Amino acid sequence: MNGNPERHRTGEPEVIGYYSRIACLVCLLIAWSAWTTHGQEQEPAVTEADPNTAAEADSTGAGGDPLLVPANSTGEVDFSVDVSGFRGEEGQTYLEFYFLCRPSGFTLEEKDDGVYVATFEIDLSIIDEQDNAVFQSVQQREYQTDRPVTITRRGEERVVLEQIAAGVAPGTYRAKAIVTDLNSRRSGEAEKPFVAQPLDAAELSVSDLQFSTLIQQAQEQNRFTKNGLLVLPNPLRIFEKWIEMPEDGSYKPRNLFLYFEMYNLTPDSATNEATYDIYPSVTSHANEMTFPLPPKQNRKVSGSDGLDVIALDYMTFPEGIYTLEIKVRDAQAGTEATSSSVFEIVQPPAPPPPATVLTEDQAKRGRRQLAIIASKRERELYDNLDLEGKTEFLIAFWRMRDPTPETPENESMMVFNERFSYADYQLGGAESDRGSVFIRYGQPEEIERHDSDNIMKSYQIWYYTEGVQGDPSRTTEGGRHFFVFGDRRNIGRYELVHSSARGELYNPYWRQDLLLIDESQLLEHRGYDTPTQSRPLSAPETDPGKP
Structure with missing residues (x-):
């Protein structure tokens, strides 16, 4: 030519x-x-x-x-x-x-x-x-x-x-x-x-x-x-x-x-x-x-x-x-x-086996996962796709989050799926407060469990002593972050009531939300004559477990 x-x-x-x-x-x-x-x-x-x-x-x-x-x-x-x-x-x-x-x-x-x-x-x-x-x-x-x-x-x-x-x-x-x-x-x-x-x-x-x-x-x-x-x-x-x-x-x-x-x-x-x-x-x-x-x-x-x-x-x-x-x-x-x-x-590596189109149940599970980790716009895009489109979306979504794309494993997706399954079966559901924290931040280094007594409802404190997600810069001056989950309704369902992590619920008066008796009775029990006297509102954030 x-x-x-x-x-x-x-x-x-x-x-x-x-x-x-x-x-x-x-x-x-x-x-x-x-x-x-x-x-x-x-x-x-x-x-x-x-x-x-x-x-x-x-x-x-x-x-x-x-x-x-x-x-x-x-x-x-x-x-x-x-x-x-x-x-x-x-x-x-x-x-x-x-x-x-x-x-x-x-x-x-x-x-x-x-x-x-x-x-x-x-x-x-x-x-x-x-x-x-x-x-x-x-x-x-x-x-x-x-x-x-x-x-x-x-x-x-x-x-x-x-x-x-x-x-x-x-x-x-x-x-x-x-x-x-x-x-x-x-x-x-x-x-x-x-x-x-x-x-x-x-x-x-x-x-x-x-x-x-x-x-x-x-x-x-x-x-x-x-x-x-x-x-x-x-x-x-x-x-x-x-x-x-x-x-x-x-x-x-x-x-x-x-x-x-x-x-x-x-x-x-x-x-x-x-x-x-x-x-x-x-x-x-x-x-x-x-x-x-x-x-x-x-x-x-x-x-x-x-x-x-x-x-x-x-x-x-x-x-x-x-x-x-x-x-x-x-x-x-x-x-x-x-x-x-x-x-x-x-010479590219051999491809993974061809992906099949998601079933309705699998697409719903994918949507539950996106509710935890994806942005609002990404969730809206996913909702408007058919099953084949949802399949392509999830593949692309996790491919862009693969920390080692040169390897066949997608470590981020594997860790997320493991945490999601554990939260679903062990923590009251992936959408629960404890499940969401576990999926996003991982296994806590320490868990304090406080059973209900005559004064307080049950609560748990999860500590991340090395920092949230292993990042030491995200700890408090005391050297650790924490999440407090309380059974506010007294039905065995733990809800997040306070945390020191950035972007999470911050409520220094969380103990008052878990009281079983009237606050004035609690003050009298602790030796305060009138409600107008000063009283401790919460323990220092570096150790929320103190009474």
């Missing part, structure tokens, strides 16, 4: 989203010798291409040099940014900045028609070597979905692709990108150093290589179309090795796509067609071995400028970091030009 490159400036369509595989099937590793069998670049039969290949991984490891790899954000909004350069107008380099954002970092707002919308802003600045801002663009975008869940029960995360174009003179720059969620005002920031190559010289030259997850003929114009093609970028430049073997056991390739442009080819004077050859090769960063790929020869283009696309089956590549080089040879003039870029192949 080739032709003369043109710069398209199109309208701003709705954000295009696609799925990024997080959990993938274990694929069959094929020997290096199979490269020449299956590693053929192909004319892009793009209808078979699947955009679900942008990996959930850290692209900063690919190559090490920030000039060579995409940039990942820091802050509360997670995104990655990459850039490619092409020949622009009037000696400038035309730049395309590619963004991959994860909606899990956005706050989705429900609209009246049942659509959930995230509104966010991209602030892109280009700064030269003298720290002068030579370009700035602030653009507002929207992400819309009919589901508030950003991670499906198949372990896939929905992602958002964005693209912003710019033009600068050739030189060395750094791009500063800030993505802000306008609903929550959370933001993330990334800096991407890059070199804008001079592509307007008289000799043969090749643009930057744009790694893509899908290239096909464009059906309509949007920010991802150029020269009649829909080119979906892969801002991570990471491709996952996963495969679903057909039932007949035949091999099924997975392609990465490469878009690039060539300038100043020498056309034949009679036909005005230029003929060129492409020699791709891949170099492994692990062993520095270079493997030539089959060439594409006798390619023709009308005029002196053209574009080309390569579809490369990467399923036979071992996991690792690579440099892909494209060498273009002008058949008429005999001149050559090259362009190269770093990419990475990753």
Whole structure:
């Protein structure tokens, strides 16, 4: 596929989203010798291409040099940014900045028609070597979905692709990108150093290589179309090795796509067609071995400028970091030009067994759990979903709270479920006061039990001597927090009447709520002549068990 490159400036369509595989099937590793069998670049039969290949991984490891790899954000909004350069107008380099954002970092707002919308802003600045801002663009975008869940029960995360174009003179720059969620005002920031190559010289030259997850003929114009093609970028430049073997056991390739442009080819004077050859090769960063790929020869283009696309089956590549080089040879003039870029192949772990849809009883139990740990907005979202949606919601809810996502166990969910079950059967229910405290704060280090007597109703004091949830900074001056539960109704049901923990019920007069006799009689019993005399209201908080 080739032709003369043109710069398209199109309208701003709705954000295009696609799925990024997080959990993938274990694929069959094929020997290096199979490269020449299956590693053929192909004319892009793009209808078979699947955009679900942008990996959930850290692209900063690919190559090490920030000039060579995409940039990942820091802050509360997670995104990655990459850039490619092409020949622009009037000696400038035309730049395309590619963004991959994860909606899990956005706050989705429900609209009246049942659509959930995230509104966010991209602030892109280009700064030269003298720290002068030579370009700035602030653009507002929207992400819309009919589901508030950003991670499906198949372990896939929905992602958002964005693209912003710019033009600068050739030189060395750094791009500063800030993505802000306008609903929550959370933001993330990334800096991407890059070199804008001079592509307007008289000799043969090749643009930057744009790694893509899908290239096909464009059906309509949007920010991802150029020269009649829909080119979906892969801002991570990471491709996952996963495969679903057909039932007949035949091999099924997975392609990465490469878009690039060539300038100043020498056309034949009679036909005005230029003929060129492409020699791709891949170099492994692990062993520095270079493997030539089959060439594409006798390619023709009308005029002196053209574009080309390569579809490369990467399923036979071992996991690792690579440099892909494209060498273009002008058949008429005999001149050559090259362009190269770093990419990475990753092998995800085997996925967990497929999740089944919750039953009605399981969905109700999930709702009871959310009542303890989830926000009001999250509970409302859950209530409006069907059973499949509730299943996806709970998977996403706990995935975002997994302290060790690299392991198959979700420790937070396991601890919560254990506490929930114990509270349900041993503490009068997970929704009871004691059950709620146990689930949220864990097992107390000490429990004082005071049975009912002639003066006071039964009560318990739970101590957290190492601090609430093991945090020593949350203890009182006496070195421990406490929760007081009293049987106020005298029916064996303990209710929270006082606590020293922040955000919990604070009632220093809790003992008066548990008195069995009239307060004036209690004062007389303790030696006070009249109710107007001063009396102790409660024991010091460092030791609430004192009478």
